Amino acid sequence: MTITESGPVGGKTNSLLAVVKIVWAAAPGKAVAHLSLNILGGVLPVLTGWLVKVALDRLSDRISMGELLVPAVALAVVGVVQAFSQHAINYFRADLSRVTSIIAQGNLFTSVNGFVGLARLEDPSFLDRLRLASMSGRRSTNEVLEGSLGFARAVITSIGFLTSLTVIAPVMAAFLLIFAVPVLMAELALSRRRADMLLRISSHERREIFYDQLLTSPEAAKEVRLFGIGSFLLRRMQTERRHADRERRVVDRREFRTQSTLAALSASISGAGLVWALYASAHGSLSLGDVSIFIAAVAGVQAAAAALAAEGARVHHALALFQHYREIACMASDLPRSAEPAAVLPLRRGIEFQNVWFRYTEDQPWVLRGLNLCIPEGAAIGIVGVNGAGKSTLVKLLCRFYDPGKGAILWDGVDLRHMSPEDLRQRIGAVFQDYMSYDLSVRENIGIGDLSRLDDMPAIMEAAKLADAHETIVQLPHGYDTAITRIFFHGPEDDSDESSGVCLSGGQAQRVALARALLRNDRDLLILDEPSSGMDAEAEHEMQATLRVLRKGKTSLLISHRLGTLREADKIVVLADGVIAEDGTHKELLGRAGLYARLFTLQSAGYQESDDALSGRVGP
């Protein structure tokens, strides 16, 4: 990651403008109403102070009841407006928070979805930032908005009271004004420290969440219990929490020391001022009304100065977090996008890897070292190699989840980098080795293979039949509408209390994933990375027979460790040390007595030893 603290999105002023933009886009009318109410909220305390002074002065002058009525009624009206406006402010605050956070969330995840590749999502420092960005996208717009309005309110109130105080006690006004400066500076420094601390503890918090999920997820529960690692994981989780808490405590202590010292100083100043005002009143130089406005103004200025510092710090802190949000929301794609992408036409000649070198990061070894591979249109290619040989990496490069470090991958002669990644992926159907099972209904689990056919039941059922999943699905409690879930009762859309979600077996879930890929069977390239690894012998046998028919005449890549499933491929490619060690048909490779022949012989021997009777059916 090359993002600096200030980021490529400008400073805090730009972030403030970005918040204003979001708020304005979300609800301009409500934003104006909220702003007006906050300005009113700043003026009303000063108005109340002056009305009390007028009322007290008139009372001590023993004037008529009629003249007293004016400030009394005005005070009552101001009280009513103040009470109403506070509730209206609360309402607009909550509503603006809702509408702005939905826009911020949309912007953030639109940006993340726009990343072409996977590398950022595999980078821990990016994930830390993303977590902070997601948190601040939800909260910081509101924090910045409310903090700024609170700050504006405090400025108005303090100007009003300071002006009042200047009339009665100019020295006191100057004293309070000077004192507000260090308070503000101290609060800003504290908020900067808090924002830095949050970034520092982010990796501890992420690890804590990881252990938390391990301790509560049904997937991990079996091993956690069998190996008895619950308390080991708990200890690790709490170690992470303690690390984060240590950092938090340091900042809390500093805040406590600074804020309590400033509060004590502030109380001493107002105490001294009060003694002076009472003394001046006793000697006749201040009226009763003057004393009341003096007390209100000193308390008001101090409260406003504290609010200024607190709201300023709040805005500063929220803007610091909001920077993470903006950096990610404004981030360009990780892999370059062509300004004028070439059209991705149906495959006619084939796909070619030309001297492809690839490593995941610059400090890791090369996985592919000058790979040259041709996948002719219409050919069924099998890929073989020991664990870690780079088979899945090759597939990920084909889908352009990464770009080669050197060399190029060509689709009918056009470099994948010159195409729109979305258009390219539209032409590919795939089952990945680490396939997903979504907590959605079976229909949706298959339908998301081609969103345009999400409700096309005949097509979904056809894909399920091809993947040999149909018979299992129709026996589920709600057939294709049954949710595959352990998190939600029915599915994320419908979380009512009565459970009818099911948990599929590994092989059944793999068939659903295969059906999802086969819904895209009309695509130009079908990638199958260990598509039947979790299936029983008979199911795998039938599955391979189906796939053989489906792959006939179609461009496809099949990766499998069970070499028997690749026998009928047009060409088998053996990967080793980042290049093609050998290639040819099954027969040719066996005849060459190389790596393929050795692996195949080892597997055949294993099957024959285990059960000669079955070897004809489920051999490698």
Ligand SMILES: Nc1ncnc2c1ncn2[C@@H]1O[C@H](COP(=O)(O)OP(=O)(O)OP(=O)(O)O)[C@@H](O)[C@H]1O
């Ligand atoms: N996301 C990643 N980040 C860093 N290294 C990775 C990543 N994925 C794979 N690797 C590394 O790249 C190498 C090739 O991995 P790959 O998954 O392509 O192997 P494979 O041939 O598919 O292995 P297997 O047969 O075990 O599935 C391995 O050394 C692996 O550790």
